[in-house]
Amino acid sequence: MKFNLADVFETVADAVSDRVVLTWEGQDITYAELDRLANQVAHNFAAHGVGKDDNVALYLKNSVEHVTSLLGLIKIRAVPVNVNYRYTDAELEYIFDNSDSAAIVVELPEHQRSVAELMPKLPELRTVFVLGDVVDELTAAAAALDGRTVEIVDFNEFQGRPTERDFEARTGEEIYMIYTGGTTGYPKGVMWQHDDFFRKPISGGNPYGPPRADLAELAKEVQNFPSMSFLIAAPLMHGAASYSLFTFISLGSRLILERDFDAAKIIRNIGRDKTQMILIVGDAMGMPLVDEMEKQKDTADFSTLFSVTSGGALWSQSCRERMLAVKPDLLLRDNFGASESGNDGEIKMDENGNLMVPPTDRMMVVDEKFERITEPNQVGHIARIGNIPLGYYKDPEKTARTFPTLEDGTRISVLGDMGYVREDGSIIFLGRGSQCINTGGEKVYAEEVEGALHAHPAVADALVVPAPDPKYGQRVAAVISLKPGAAEPSLEEIQEHARKTLARYKVPRTVVIVDEVKRSPAGKADYKWAKATAADGVTV
Numbered sequence: 001m002k003f004n005l006a007d008v009f010e011t012v013a014d015a016v017s018d019r020v021v022l023t024w025e026g027q028d029i030t031y032a033e034l035d036r037l038a039n040q041v042a043h044n045f046a047a048h049g050v051g052k053d054d055n056v057a058l059y060l061k062n063s064v065e066h067v068t069s070l071l072g073l074i075k076i077r078a079v080p081v082n083v084n085y086r087y088t089d090a091e092l093e094y095i096f097d098n099s100d101s102a103a104i105v106v107e108l109p110e111h112q113r114s115v116a117e118l119m120p121k122l123p124e125l126r127t128v129f130v131l132g133d134v135v136d137e138l139t140a141a142a143a144a145l146d147g148r149t150v151e152i153v154d155f156n157e158f159q160g161r162p163t164e165r166d167f168e169a170r171t172g173e174e175i176y177m178i179y180t181g182g183t184t185g186y187p188k189g190v191m192w193q194h195d196d197f198f199r200k201p202i203s204g205g206n207p208y209g210p211p212r213a214d215l216a217e218l219a220k221e222v223q224n225f226p227s228m229s230f231l232i233a234a235p236l237m238h239g240a241a242s243y244s245l246f247t248f249i250s251l252g253s254r255l256i257l258e259r260d261f262d263a264a265k266i267i268r269n270i271g272r273d274k275t276q277m278i279l280i281v282g283d284a285m286g287m288p289l290v291d292e293m294e295k296q297k298d299t300a301d302f303s304t305l306f307s308v309t310s311g312g313a314l315w316s317q318s319c320r321e322r323m324l325a326v327k328p329d330l331l332l333r334d335n336f337g338a339s340e341s342g343n344d345g346e347i348k349m350d351e352n353g354n355l356m357v358p359p360t361d362r363m364m365v366v367d368e369k370f371e372r373i374t375e376p377n378q379v380g381h382i383a384r385i386g387n388i389p390l391g392y393y394k395d396p397e398k399t400a401r402t403f404p405t406l407e408d409g410t411r412i413s414v415l416g417d418m419g420y421v422r423e424d425g426s427i428i429f430l431g432r433g434s435q436c437i438n439t440g441g442e443k444v445y446a447e448e449v450e451g452a453l454h455a456h457p458a459v460a461d462a463l464v465v466p467a468p469d470p471k472y473g474q475r476v477a478a479v480i481s482l483k484p485g486a487a488e489p490s491l492e493e494i495q496e497h498a499r500k501t502l503a504r505y506k507v508p509r510t511v512v513i514v515d516e517v518k519r520s521p522a523g524k525a526d527y528k529w530a531k532a533t534a535a536d537g538v539t540v
Contacts, residue, residue, distance in 0.1 A: 001172070001214050001215070002171060002172025002173060002193075002194070002195035003172050003194060003195050003198035003199070003205075003215075004074075004170035004171065004172045004174060004194045004195070005074050005174075005176060005194050005197065005198065005246060006071065006074040006075045006077075006167075006170060007170055007172075007215060008198060008205065008215070008218065008246070008249070008250055009035070009038075009071060009074075009246075009249055010035065010165065011215045011218050011219050011222075012031065012218065012219070012222050012249060012250065012252050013031040013032060013034070013035040014219065015218075015219040015220075015222050015223050015252065016031055016222055016223060016227075016252040017030065017031050017032035017035075018030055018031070018032065019031050019227050019252055019254070020227070020254045021034050021249065021253075021254060021255060022034055022064065022067060022254070022255050022256075022257065023229070023254060023255070023256045023257070023273055024063075024064050024257050025257075025258060025259065026269075026272065026273070029064065031252075034067070034068070034071070035071075035165075036163040037064075037068045037158075038067075038068045038071035038072045038075060039072075039075065039161075039162070039163050039164060039165055040072075040158040040159065040161040040162065040163055041065075041068045041069060041071070041072030041158045041161075042071075042072035042073070042075040042076045042167065043158070043161035043162050044072075044129075044153075044155075044157050044158035044161045045072055045073060045076060045078065045103070045129075046076050047157075047161065048103075048127050048129070048151060048153050049102075049103075049126055049127060049151075050073070050076065050078050050102065050103050050127065051076060051077070051078060052076065052077040052078065052168075052174075053077065053078070053079065053174075053175070054078045054079065054102040054103065055078070055079045055081050055099045055100055055101050055102060055177065056069075056073055056078055056079065056080055056081060056101060056102065056103045056104070056105065057081040057083050057095070057096055057099060057101040057103070057104045057105070058070070058080055058081065058082060058083060058105050058236075058237065059083040059085060059092075059104055059105065059106045059107075059111055059115070060083075060085070060105060060106070060107055060131070060236075060237070061085055061107070061108070061235065061259060061260065062235055062236050062257050062258065062259055062260070063107070063131070063257075063259065064257075065105075065107075065131055065155065066236050067236070067245070067257070068158075069105050070236070070242075070245075072158075074174070074176070074194075075165075075167050076167055077167075077168070077170060077174050079174075079175050079176065079177050080176070080177070081095070081099045081101055081177055081179065081189070082177075082178060082179055082236075082237040082238075082239075082242070083095055083096075083179070083237060084179075084187075084237055085108075085111065085235070085237065089114050089117060089118060091186070091187075092114055092115075092118060093118050093121055093122075094186050094187075095179060095186075095187060096118060096122050096125070097121065097122055097124075098186070098189065098393070098394065099177070099179070099189055099393065100124045100394075101122070101124060101125060102124055102125065102126050102127070103125070103126060103127040103128065103129060104125065104127075104128050104129070105128075105129045105131070105155065106128060106129070106130055106131070107130070107131035107132060109133075109135050112130060112134065112135045112137070112138045113135060113137050113138070115128060115138060115141075116135070116137040116138040116140070116141035116142075117137075117141070119138075119141045119142065119145065119150060120141070120144075120145065123148075125150055126149075126150060126151065127150065127151045127152075127153055128142070128150060128151070128152050128153065129153045129154075129155045130152060130153065130154060130155055131155045131156075134152060134154070138152060139152060170194075172193070172194050172195040172198075173193050173194070173195065174193070174194045175191050175192065175193065175194075175390075176191075176192045176193075176194055176197045177189050177190065177191055177192070177393060178190045178192070178239045178242065178339045179339075180239070180338075180339045180340070188392045188393070188395060188398060189392060189393030189394070190339045190340050190389045190392060190393075191389055191390045191391055191392070191393055192342075192389045192390070193390060195387075196387040196388065196389070196390075197246075197342070198246075198250075199211060199386075199387045200341070200342035200343060200386060200387035200388070201239075201242075201243045201246075201247075201337070201342035201343050202243060202246045202247040202250055202342075202343070203247060203343055205218055205247075205250035205251070206221070206250070206251070207247060207343070212250075218250065222250070222251060222252040223252070225251050225252055227252060227253055227254055228248070228251070228253045228254065228276050228277060229253070229254045229256060229273065229274055229275055229276045229277070229304070230244065230248045230253055230254070230255055230256065230276065230277045230278075230279065231255075231256035231257075231258075231266065231273070231275045231277065231278045231279065232244050232245065232255060232256070232257060232279050233258070233261055233266060233278055233279055233280050233281075233285050233289070234261070234279060234280065234281045234285070234312075235261070236257075238281065238312065239312065239338075239339040240279065240281055240311040240312040240335075240337075241279070243311070243337075243342070243343060244279050244311075256273050256275055261285060263285070263288040263289045263291065263292040264292050264295075264296075266278070266289065266292070267289070267292040267293055267296050267300050268296065268300060270300060270301060270302060270304065270305050271300065271301025271303070271304070274304045275304060275305055276304050276305060276306055276307065277305075277306070277307040277308070277309060278305070278307070278308045278309070279309050279310075279311070280308060280309070280310050280315075281310065281311065281312045281313045281524075282310055282312065282313025282314045282315045283313070283314055283315055283316050283319050283454055283461065284313060284461065284519050285310075286308075286310060286315055286316075286319040286320075286323075287319055287454070287460060287461065289308075289323075290319055290322045290323050290326070291483070293322075293323060293326045293327070294322065294326060297326050302326070302327050305327065305330070306329070306330065306331055307330065307331040307332070307333065308323060308330060308331075308332055308333075309332075309333045309334075309335060310333070310334050310335065311334075311335035311336075311337060312337075312338075312524070313524060313525070314447050314450055314451060314454075315334050316450070316451040316454035316455060317349055317451060317455065318451075318454050318455030319454060320332050320334075333346055334346060334347045334348070335347070336357055336429070338413075338415055340384075340388070340389055340402060340403075340413050340415055341384035341388060341413045341415065342384075342387065342388075344357070344360075344362050344363060344384060345357060345358070345360055345362060346358075347429060350426075350428075354428050354429075355428070355429040355430075355447070355448075356426050356427065356428055356429065357419075357426060357427040357429060358426050359424065359425035359426055359427075360427070361385070361386075362384060362385060362386055363382055363383065363384055363385065363427060364382075364383050364385060364412075364421075365378075365380040365381065365382055365383065365419055365420060365421050365427060366380055366381050366383045366412070366414065367380050367381070368380075368381075370383070370404050370406060370412070370414065373420075373421065374421075376420070376421055376422055376423045377420050377421075377422065377423075378420055378421075379418055379419070379420045379430065380418070380419070380420065381414050381416070381417065381418060382414075382415075382417040382418065382419045382427060382429065383412040383413065383414045384412060384413040384414075384415075385410065385412055388403060388411055388412070388413045389403065389413070391403055401414075402414060402415065415432075416432050417429065417430075417431070417432055418430040418431060418432070418436065418445070430445045430448070431445030431446055431447040431448060432445075432446070432447070435447070435464075435465070435527060437464075437465070437466040437474050437475075437476055438466075438473060438474055439466075439469065439472045439473065439474050439475055439476060439505060440471070440472035440473065440505070442505045442506075444476055444505065444506045446463070446464040446465065446527075447464075448502070448506065449464040449476060449478070449498070449502060449506055449507075449508065450462050450463065450464050452497075452498050452500075452501045452502050453478055453480060453494070453497075453498065453508075455497070455501075456489065456494065456497045457483075457486070458482050458483060458486035458487065458488075458489050459480050459481075459482065459483070460480075460481045460482055460483045460484075460486075460517075461480065461481045461516075461517040461519075462478055462479065462480040462481075462517065463478070463479045463480075463517055463525050463526075463527060463530040464476060464477065464478050464479075464508065464530075465477050465478075465479070465527055465530045465531045465534050466531070467510050467531070467534045467535065469509075475509045475510060476505075476506060476507065476508045476509055476510070477508060477509070477510035477511070477512070477531075477534035478494070478508040478510065478511050478512070478534070479511075479512045479514055479517060479530045479533050479534055480494075480511065480512070480513055480514070480517070481513070481514055481515060481516050481517045482513060488513060491511050494508065494511050495507050495508065495509075510534055512533050512534055514533060517530075518530070
């Protein structure tokens with residue numbers, strides 16, 4: 001059978017209706033309650049013209065309404081579109097227009113004003129659903145349109161809609177779309193069929209064993225699976241957060257959401273919310289989280305917490321070691337995956353400090369012609385196999401380049417990650433090829449150097465980029481921010497620290513210290529900004 005995500009949610013809601021599915025800033029909502037709310041939201045979308053295959057932009061921060069909007073849209077076979085709420089108006093115009101969004105769900109007044117400014121440039125837009133009070137600029141923009149109508153709707157109208165599930169049958173071939181980060185260019189809409197999304201990003205509904213065969217098995221197993229509490233620290237508009245949302249719904253678990261990422265609040269509320277697992281996005285969230293673990297180690301209640309999981313960005317060994325120093329029995333898991341590939345499994349650190357993926361049938365290494373490399377230790381592109389996306393929305397050229405078809409008909413996903421296969425079949429992950437620095441013929445992968453710099457006691461965050469060099473073509477450059485109160489290290493001190501774990505040619509020759517390293521709210525690195533900033537650095 002083919003799985004549809006709305007069918008999956010409804011199956012679990014019926015099987016464990018009285019379990020708590022969502023803890024929102026201390027408030028508990030059961031599966032049955034969330035299902036009824038999502039049904040009402042779905043009926044409200046439909047009443048205002050949203051239907052099958054319509055793309056709807058969710059320009060929202062974390063909230064209960066964000067969750068009910070996601071569920072409501074997939075219930076009526078519409079397509080939710082994730083929107084980074086820190087985008088500039090130019091980036092917003094691109095994503096609203098590129099996605100052909102027929103509707104936008106928006107909340108904050110400043111976000112409404114951005115939508116008002118862009119409305120004349122969005123010919124496909126028919127409806128704007130607003131959480132809370134509507135700003136005057138949005139009403140005026142809709143009234144000023146010439147030749148077409150955009151309806152402004154109070155989102156809370158859903159409260160008067162039916163709670164029944166009288167929706168049309170679903171096939172599992174519906175689309176779930178994730179727009180990627182866009183730190184090196186405008187984001188791309190990754191199109192997943194629901195069935196592929198269920199089987200790969202959310203591990204067939206069971207990341208701890210074999211995938212569920214059908215909805216009947218899902219219902220049976222979820223009743224026998226203990227309810228776990230899982231805090232999603234990442235914003236819901238991030239791919240890793242949506243993966244986790246649906247994964248733990250499929251297990252009948254309890255999801256804990258906060259409005260914003262607030263490390264102090266997350267640690268303080270572990271005892272209140274009985275948090276067992278926390279999802280972060282690399283060091284951007286892990287470093288402030290471990291800082292708070294250390295500050296609150298004598299006051300916070302860590303008794304329920306047993307795991308921290310990262311996905312979507314670099315998570316350094318030093319950050320993990322500090323967490324274990326506070327709570328030695330923590331299970332730490334670093335997931336390897338992407339919007340274009342889903343959950344590829346766990347990435348580990350080997351005895352030499354290399355990032356390693358154990359032998360797997362989900363990945364292989366290919367050369368420039370997409371032919372499989374079978375010889376050990378030959379560097380190539382890491383390719384994902386199995387359930388992969390249909391492609392990028394409205395971009396056949398990039399689709400063909402990223403999701404090529406092999407001679408035997410197998411479709412793969414090639415994202416630019418470089419690596420090689422060892423003799424034991426494990427894959428060593430070197431880093432993203434686009435962030436590879438060629439210095440005098442030696443290749444340096446940014447992630448490896450960043451991990452070394454994050455271990456420096458004064459460094460809060462770091463990005464590593466290439467900088468022009470008259471002798472070597474490129475040199476290794478680092479942009480770093482410091483922990484509060486830390487003394488500013490010299491370039492020589494940074495280099496001395498790096499040499500403890502890195503070959504000399506990998507050690508940064510340029511270092512720029514900034515107040516804050518720029519990242520997206522989901523923790524994605526802004527390498528374009530870092531390259532520009534590194535041009536002003538001190539070089540030896």
